[in-house]
Amino acid sequence: MKKTYGALVVGAGVGGIRAALDLAETGQSVALIDKKPNIGGILTQLDYQFPNDHCGMCKMLPLTERDGSSQFCMRKGLFHRNIDIMLSTEVTALEGEPGKFMVTLRKRSAFVDPNKCIGCGKCSEVCPVKVKSDFNAGLTKRSAIYLPVPHNIPNHYVVDLDNCLRCWQCYNACPTGAIDFKFEERQGFHILVADSDPKTFEDMKDWLQDQNFPLRHVFDGDAAVDALADQSRQVRILFLDMGLPGSDPEKVLRRGLELNPDLHVVLMAQPDQEQAARELAGQGAKDVLLKPFEPKRFVPWLDKLYMRMMSDETLDLDVGAVILAGGFECYDPGEVGDVLGYGREPAVVTSVEFERMCSGTGPSNAKLIRPGDNKPIKKIAWLQCVGSRDLKKKADYCSSVCCMISIKEALLAKKLTKGEAETTIFYMDMRTFGKEYERYRQNAEANDGVKFVNARIHSVVPADQTSGSKDIKVLYLDEAGRLQEEVFDLLVLAVGARPPVGTKELAEALGIETNEWGYCKTRYFTPSRTSAYGIFAAGSYNGPKDIAETLIQSGAAALEASRIITIYAPLTERTPEPQPEYRNVSRETPKILIALCTSCPILEQTVDMDSLVARLGGLASVAQVAKIGSACTKPGWEEIEALADKHSPNRILIGACQPYAYIPKLRELGQTIGLNPALMDVVDIFTPTAARQGEDKGAVEREVFSALSMASVRLLGADPTPLPPATQVTRKALVVGGGLAGMTAAMGIADHGYAVSLVEEQETLGGQAMNIRYTLNDEDPVKFMEDLIDSVQKHPNITVYKDARVVLSSGRAGRFTSVIATDQGAVSFDHGATVLATGGREANVYDYGFRVHKCVMTQRELEDQLASGALDTSALSGVAMIQCWRSRDEGRSYCSRVCCGQALKNLLMLKKRNPELPVYVFYRDIMTYGFAETYYTQARKAGAVFIRYDLKDKPKVEFEDKVPVITARDPILQREIQVRPSLLVLSGGIEPNEVSDLQEMFGVEVNADGFFQEAEYKWRPVDFLKQRLFMCGLARAPGNMSETIASAKAAAQRAVRILSEMRLTSGSVIAEVRHSLCSLCGKCISVCPYGARSLDLEQDMILVDELLCQGCGACAAVCPNSASLLRGFRDQQVLSVIDAALNGLNYGRARAAEPETATQTEGGES
């Protein structure tokens, strides 16, 4: 059946997941597909991420309505009721228009039935094939039947048909018959051989004897056409000889395809007929085989062809919008030859391989030992820009992420070796342009002893060939020009990014443009739109990005997609889900129903079920223990429903496998029988049986019993009082700041039909972006801003308050009231979400003769003068620019990231007007990340001279007759140079605007540099820790117009997510206050990271906003009186679970003696 989705997301890495979640949370249904057999993209391979060097992927899971999606480790799997995940699936065609696209997908079969596979791994053991494991970046081998990611849930084996030998050993080894090679179905799969030579057919018949195919033979073209017309035995594969008598092959081919468009035609040709056959192949034949055939290759080939034809599926979907999140691939240095020793020296690895070496699921179990000789690694070098910034490899762009990855890896190496490892990073420019990057680098250098060397390694040779040691010697030229040699245990090549394989084909299928490096092309002011309307670029599909920016880009793409869906294919009726009515069981005695799923044969083989059932029946408050068929099937589930009806329990415990899959089912069950799903639980009783097969029966039984008894005690102690009622959401938004970010966010929200109030301090809209007169890529920012201001002012849903300030904001999550002071008086405004886009400004430091001499100006002033024509470039004798004038300095530990681009923009404009004009740029690291790198190359080609300086040796500026004289040291020539330009241009960087009043009003934090502090640098880049508040633009972090637009759209999407709900319910685990014990000390208020607690002075009590509370438990831990407690995690509940676990240990021993131990858990509760 054809399915309809709001959006199709192509690529299930973090970028795709973010976009899918963003849409799913607003109620859209999403199809999330990936060509790989697993989700997670490249991050499945990377265990540690900046800045805390942990994973943290789960932090992107929904926080509001958090009971609605399974809150499981994201590296294992993603479960959301609105997201359908399809793996090994690719888009093959797209038709239609925005709002009603028809997409055709091809799903490659895994040939393993996920319902039968128990993950025992016997198939993999017997498989004779060993190929490089993609997961471990080729450092280990895997079989042709394998687990794509070892820690996934659910984790099923898949067959890699391309590498499969068709030996069928796995098929025979599988204990559950999960491997499906469609043996029986072969009898209905007709193959026709049309060849005048009977030998061809005889051979084939001989070879294919074991394959069970019905093979037929015809000698001429006419007979072939007749056979093809026989509908009762429809031919699926036609072997067509090029020299067939009668009707010529072309006619047979055409007729065959007319009769059955899916007919797979294989042309058989003598070597001299190849050309003709290839031509015919263009008319619909799928393959050309040259005679004579080799049975060794022919048989597996045909078998695989059959498997693909029978098992692969073609799916058709109707979708409203398409989001592309294909990510990027890592550059393979293997293709360059052996200059850097990769592939020749085992001590030379790529950064991805190094990540795997550090990983617990990697080849060496997180021990840093060298591949090849297992020597412990103590001295490691990193080489930056391998495959990036390389004109020769057609990669005139910066991959943006490798610098930070290398610093992180260096710190990781230190951690794994307990600080022993010596780490050196060889770089050209350290591009630490992102938020908190520069501080991370400075700490790595100053506190952790990571060495940074500005040099490029040019050769790698064995350190000592005679001893057979695998150490390597790297040769490089230091800045002073001396040749240096250094011996290392390991050299890590920081490989750059490449567009994902298949981008070109996908672009053709979808009709979108790619840029000159093969990435998806997007425009500067519409960073998430591809060239085709209704198709959007998320994540790093339009250029390599780090995680935070990937997620921002995905948020922006989700907003655009959601806008398209709203306009062209609105959800027919977004009725809020019926508020389920649960019966109040708080006054009933606990009655637990335990249902054990027995569908898996190994459970009954390893566990004595009768004894287990008897034991469970003896547990406190257990009313009924039942064995059921299979819980995951419909009849099995009906059994549970019937049992619940019959016994009307008020707690339900199910023992089955894959507990994460039951979350939506429990919710349904709750609605049917009127029991709160918080009083139900599913326990995994399968893993102990599978993992410990063959072990002592008692031990396995003990483990199963222990898991079940712990869960039953936990349920016993669960709080049965009904949840607080859902809060109505005020479906309006407040946007503070009327600059580019604020206006973009306001437009994004307003386009979804929600009312927005936009508050701007100044008398005009536009903010800093109004100072931008032209861009590097020839876009027109002036017109763009005029249009944007115009549309904001005309938008029916936006109320603009200029010359106004927010003076007061109060209320509860979802229902805020703010007071806006305008010149007309104060206005009060109710809103459910808030976006803070307060912006920043160009930093001005009065230094280097700035504001003393007319010839000294900022880049912005130069831009102004160039745009207005006030500056006569032909009258200039030279221009000098000083970068990082006050950035990345003591007290300003961040890179303003826009200045280098701005300098290049002005420089290229100067050179365009006057190509002879000498331009000197004094810089520390040129931060032309991403595709901006190409403008750096252009600037150098245009003849601008770039002179690097160090913080400890800054350029000195003096003035002679009002002409600046700049003295600096050229590190290459190692001598002083002096330039006397007619203009000195300074890059001052960006500072955030002062926000202390807003901070107090909204209860939000800023970081050490004064920018807003996000909930999490990487995973929640536009969220405040306090719910319902979002940030974007310069107030979040420095960025150019394109990046500001992306962050504003991402923030708008987050706000739309809140506003799309009519009402919000809290999670089941939230904090409560026992007011009788509370001494109002206020410790819980300051410790709450979410700002969920407040002191109500009128009532003299601490209040908890149950929507803001995330159930972390910090308040319960800090409260001296135990007045603060966590619903669903009370002390006695946790203690009795521990008791149950301990009793479970005694189970084996106590079993024979007497069955009373378990019931004693009640004692633990008192």
Place this chain on the structure above:
Amino acid sequence: MSQTEVKDTKTKKADLEARALADIQDMVAACMQCGTCTASCPNSFAMDYTPRQMWRMIIFGMLDEVLKSKTFWLCSACYTCTLRCPRGLPLTRAMAALKRLAALRGGEQRKKAAFYKEFINNVHKYGRVQETGLMFSYFTTMMDPFLPLSYAPLGLKMLGKGKLHPPSGAHKGKLDAIFDKVKQMEGTT
């Protein structure tokens, strides 16, 4: 190249130099000072400036200092730097262009260029290098009585091994066509 044009360019030598320098600057402008050229250069040990410093000086327009250096004269055109340069710059071509530029200047540079000039004359004349003839014409051009003495030990060693032969005219004139063609091409470019 016609006679009059040659005369004309001679009067505008400074101009020509400036243009040649600009050409070389263009060749190396995109250099990002990674030093791969220097590190790969087999002759760098004998150079007074490293190739990287040389490019830097060219970018800064320090022509006089560049021409005082012997670095570019020591380039043996092995093309390793060109092959390895991550920016894909034509470095060997730039070295050759520097040699031509130096030869243009005359004076001290004329002497430095003498060996190259005599070498190619010798090849032209004999159709291949004839060592004895080459050294003889080189010494005559240099007009330095001590120069032959400094080569005497090498000469004797080669003589002892039977490596020195009187010039042979067997291949005389055979390369004329190539040289004419080159002249013609240079005239047009």
